[in-house]
Amino acid sequence: MNLEKNKENKNENKSEIDIVFISDTHQFHEELILPNKIDILIHSGDFTYKRKKKKNQVKIFNNWLGKLDKEKKIEHKIIIMGNHENWFKYRRMKTKLKWLSNGIYLQNQTYNAYGLTIFGSSHKPRKKYSKLIPNSAQIIAIHAPPKGILDMQYNDKSRGNKTIYDCICDLNKSKKMQRINAFGHNHEGYGIQFSEEANCFFVNSTTNGLPSNIPIWFKAIRENDHFKFFLIQSGCRIDFIERIGRTHKFKRIQNSNLILNQNSNLNQNSNQNLNQNSNSNSNSNQNSNQNSNSNSNSNSNSN
Numbered sequence: 001m002n003l004e005k006n007k008e009n010k011n012e013n014k015s016e017i018d019i020v021f022i023s024d025t026h027q028f029h030e031e032l033i034l035p036n037k038i039d040i041l042i043h044s045g046d047f048t049y050k051r052k053k054k055k056n057q058v059k060i061f062n063n064w065l066g067k068l069d070k071e072k073k074i075e076h077k078i079i080i081m082g083n084h085e086n087w088f089k090y091r092r093m094k095t096k097l098k099w100l101s102n103g104i105y106l107q108n109q110t111y112n113a114y115g116l117t118i119f120g121s122s123h124k125p126r127k128k129y130s131k132l133i134p135n136s137a138q139i140i141a142i143h144a145p146p147k148g149i150l151d152m153q154y155n156d157k158s159r160g161n162k163t164i165y166d167c168i169c170d171l172n173k174s175k176k177m178q179r180i181n182a183f184g185h186n187h188e189g190y191g192i193q194f195s196e197e198a199n200c201f202f203v204n205s206t207t208n209g210l211p212s213n214i215p216i217w218f219k220a221i222r223e224n225d226h227f228k229f230f231l232i233q234s235g236c237r238i239d240f241i242e243r244i245g246r247t248h249k250f251k252r253i254q255n256s257n258l259i260l261n262q263n264s265n266l267n268q269n270s271n272q273n274l275n276q277n278s279n280s281n282s283n284s285n286q287n288s289n290q291n292s293n294s295n296s297n298s299n300s301n302s303n
């Protein structure tokens, strides 16, 4: 979708916005269980996987985005590039927009939905990156994790990037409003962590290349000229699928359990959950890590 269309779009003054974060779907997008009502879907990169037939994988992904239009009527579907799409960045922007015609492809650009400013980048930031992110950005999607946050692999090595964390802390100095930094890349780090210093929810929304981690769902509530965020759902579907070693082959396990954290209940009225969620956001990382640890068979070397 052309960003110019966004300018013409008269976004209504919605007071509550449902935002769902996914990433690292690696062609397993069909397996995701998405909430029925989504206003904004944000995919933080790595929608392709195998080295061959990349163009065809983009087409498959774009078709799925189109299907979501019919099934879920999601008004804004934001896509950024992950390291698996690095080849993509050398294509002309016109080509990228054509190939991802059913979504909104961002590459160091901002997008406005319902008065909420979203900045989308790609895999890793370059120097002077902070100047690219506008102060008004409340949601920042970058594929790589910030240093020290949900960035540890099972081998105790960090995949995080210090520049990203510093940039988001700097934003908090100039305009003190809550933010979400959405990312993926480190498949082992799925979860949510709130930083007081950055006044930011850090959301590792990876599905681990597998549909075991469920999409992370926040509700944004309008408060004057900005929004406050409340966690509605995160967690893991353990035993659903197991990755076997380093061969990138997958085996489906029968009788899977769906395990959601205490905030999750798709059938409950989300308004009832808001207070509970705002108090329990600090626990969400703990819950998510517990869940993702239980998925420790899913070792990966090519995030």
Ligand SMILES: [Zn+2]
Binding pocket: 024, 026, 046, 082, 184, 185, 187, 209, 302, 303
């Ligand atoms: Zn990945």
